[in-house]
Amino acid sequence: MSPLFKYYRTMATYELEHPEIADVTLTDVLFALSDPARLEIVREVAAGPLDMAACGATNPDLPKSTKSHLMKVLREAGIVRNVPNGRGRLVSLRKDELDARFPGLLDSVLGA
Template identity: 80%
Template sequence: MATVKQLPHPRVADVPLTEVLFALSDPARLEIVRELANGPLSMAECGATNPDLPKSTKSHLMKVLREAGIVRNEPDGRQRIVSLRREELDESFPGLLEAVLGVTEGSD
């Protein structure tokens, strides 16, 4: 039986702020982060608000978020659980998540 492989996760302290901001600048990635703000989700549940999103696109969105230190993507049996690295992000970039998650579409 094949095992789900571990993915590398950078230390958030080693990720430049510009990389984090770039990852959060895409509306689809930002929506995933907003979903994860309520707690961890399985990979299948993340981005479920857009069922037309191709699997390859979703994988790329997750990769960008993981490499920017925003999410943790861990194996859990045959699936993956994705969680927001809120504590680490708040420590390295105080107030960033609160500011980004507080902004909604159409607000000034």
């Protein structure tokens, strides 16, 4: 086992875990969307997949650990997908899946 093992799961290039859409709960989704900073990220990503480095344009000097945490909450709630992409990560909205699971929810939140 490599001496780097400890970091295998933390490297930006490795896969992070995403919940199955069937396991996503309504209350977790609502909670994740109930924070202004997280909701803002969702709005940005709703326009199309975005490099993580690029999103958060409205919050330019958000510390990276904070941004990483906000993203984790969105990912664990099942709202975004976050995949390795070169040196960084690409974030996308799980729109089709969410629309199937909670019809109309995302549109009404984003439309508000």
